[in-house]
Amino acid sequence: MNDELLRMTGITKRFAGVTALDSVDFALRAGECHSLVGENGAGKSTLIKVMSGAYTRDAGEIFVEGKSVNFRSPEDAQSAGVVAVYQEVNLLLFRTVAENIYLGREPRRFGMIDWKRMNADAKAILDRLGLDINPRATLGTLNIALRQMVAIARGVSFNAKVVVLDEPTSSLTDREVGILYDVIRRLKAEGVGIVYISHRFDELYAVCDRVTVLRDGKYVATRDLKDLDRLDLVCLMLGKQREELERKGATAFDHSAAPVEVEPLMSATNLKRGRHLNNVSVEVGRGEIVGMAGLLGSGRTETARAIFGADNIESGSIELEGKRLKISEPNNAIDAGIAFLSEDRKAEGIIPELSVRENLTLAALPALTNMGVVSRAKQTEIVNNFMQRLGIKASSSEQKIRELSGGNQQKVLLARWLCKNPKFLILDEPTRGIDIGAKGEIQNLINELAAQGLGVLMISSELEELVEGSSRVVVMRDGTRAAELRGNQISQANIIHAMAHGEEKQESGVRSQESE
Template structure:
């Protein structure tokens, strides 16, 4: 690895909080000249916050940023761009009805006699594209390009500003393998010319293919910075999740105290060869009545996409889904709800609760069609339903009329569970059901999930906490890069094996 040793950027002891909640807790980050440096971490690790502080989109609470010219404190991204720090985000920000050249020089168009010099603009844009080894006509309308070429145009625009530090945030999320190869060639070319690149990605193959060093963040803290040539994939996963390769904890969740149905009943769900865009490329899952199946994987493995596809929220491009042996064709969530499939989103505030409505209104939302006649809700039946489930799930609220946003996170989650139990639910899809709630409420939710399974519900549970999967599931399916890579039960269902499958895509012999 031909890597320069001069530091071009050094962020030291960076701290940032939002509404009193720490997002970054004294993070250090160093970038060398002509280096491709991976920045990794799970959701909430602090990657986006660190980048936005660097580019001036956020103000840091404390800490120091040293750039080539000395200490800096950018007030906005324009100031950062002016001195050569440019970010290209996953959501490509281009003007679709303008040409490639117009997008590259947007706001910086060359003029002649007070008029935009299109000939010069097209010529210079062509030179930039050629420098990157790209065969794109600068006169093409951006809206006519495929997603890969749009990504390259966004990078070309960054290069046109004479960027010294280029930030690429999940640039390959919509690219095919051949397009990824072209992008990597561009990155290596930029590196050879002295450009430093911060590369944010969850795909390990990419990190080891193109990056020199990696910095891991977890829960807003700097965990490690190390050369990828000396860090194996299993250790990288362990740093990201805060686990040790041989760590096997027992009895740390409320699931551990619950009797478990070791086999489960008849087959409830069969999902085979599920495909969706380039996010899912071969998912196989089976869930039985009365069984909790864990779904493990790192960020970007396809966990949430799988749950959303099974709920009809993501249109499948291939594969089959059967419920109790009947082939399903789910056009939308309504179809899934009608056949008894329920889904609790990872983000209950954005996709679950309706904050300004009461507990009563939120709890009975899915059951309203059955409680309504001639457009009028039967309040007596609704109140009976609410009372029954508030008692059954021990939902703590001043009354059923209290606004749900005033409840604790654990009680909000119970209301969302109750919403689906009001229906004839057969399969419960849970995406991070205990995230963001306190320890006591977490145990209550875990015990409740176990009880529901014992009553015959099939449960597919996504969790980033490996202990929760090991102790709460009869089987664990591990996903990696949109594929099922392991199905673990019995003695194989342990932390070490799950982490190994996440990192390597195989079960450790």
């Protein structure tokens, strides 16, 4: 095709033996906005980094306007007209807008920086994008949205033919997203090709022409968005067959699983945080396991973090055992009896160089301490008790936690929370990256805990886990609660329907939340 700006074929990238991209193809036309979607580990970020020169590929070919290219650095890609604007705005807060656009290639006269020309040129670019920003303003005085636009302006100023936008809306409000759409439309009209990464379906359908789906580092499909309905898109992302799902959904009809009355334990009402959470409500009863489903970025983890006080919400209330909690930081939630096992075990959970014993009792230390001295006897007692109860496999309680398998690490972290006797437990992807055997053990453990009266909110990307393990499933989509499924409504098909369409256009059996 003669209007093809960029073509990537057979792109492969490995990191220390792990294949992040496996022979992926991608093509971008002039004047199109092309979305790149996929769940965790799909390889989107790796692909755009290869595209924009931040990574070098291990195999495959890249063509820009038909010419084979070999980017060694982001500068190489920039000079070929391929520019990436990343999610975290990488600009200088203390410098002016014009400096941020031209830093590194300032216009000069007699060896001096030509400030006049720099400001005028910056103004011209901002005007071209329809942005009313003073080039002399200090960047730090602009709001996030405008900073993001300055980052795009910097990209465009390299005579960019291809602009990669990596989650450009993640920190914008709805109104600010409008500014971004305008900029994108202007660029498209000029024949610039845009690669757009976002988790939000509404945005994809609003601004993109085509979509390429990746899964587990592999190319899945490229489709015109106007011919692709949302359900098909979700199926492509998750690797499910639509027909198979619908058949399963029909036969899974089962009257036995009628909703059970449970004593209320935790209820979070109308949680709101920008575009991440839009009036999300969740209730979990005593002894109940409530599943939470949703695509990446749909607001699952955000809900958990809001309840736990890890992110500050703008409005909404959280009640535990009928008492309204004031939660402004995790400590408040912990004191109230809420525990949160985060999805990122390595970064937010384990302390690798400490022993199993120390990792396990870290959160409970105040209770084990007498006059500032940790009681080793009590500590050992608790550690042995939990190691036995949860079946933690370690050579001894003194083994360093980093030497344990993922499943055993997860058990230690679970035990760390359990020894504080929580009433309500939030699990974010409790079995990710854990081998099959240990997975089953952890799932059994969660069941046992619930049977003992603990309320559990379980976030998971694995539909099977949610379907089998939960008494109710809350489905999130684009920062809102799209649906709640109970009893015999719980099926993979219904979950995927809700992920794709939310409350509107649902199959029978999926109840809309807003009407409750």
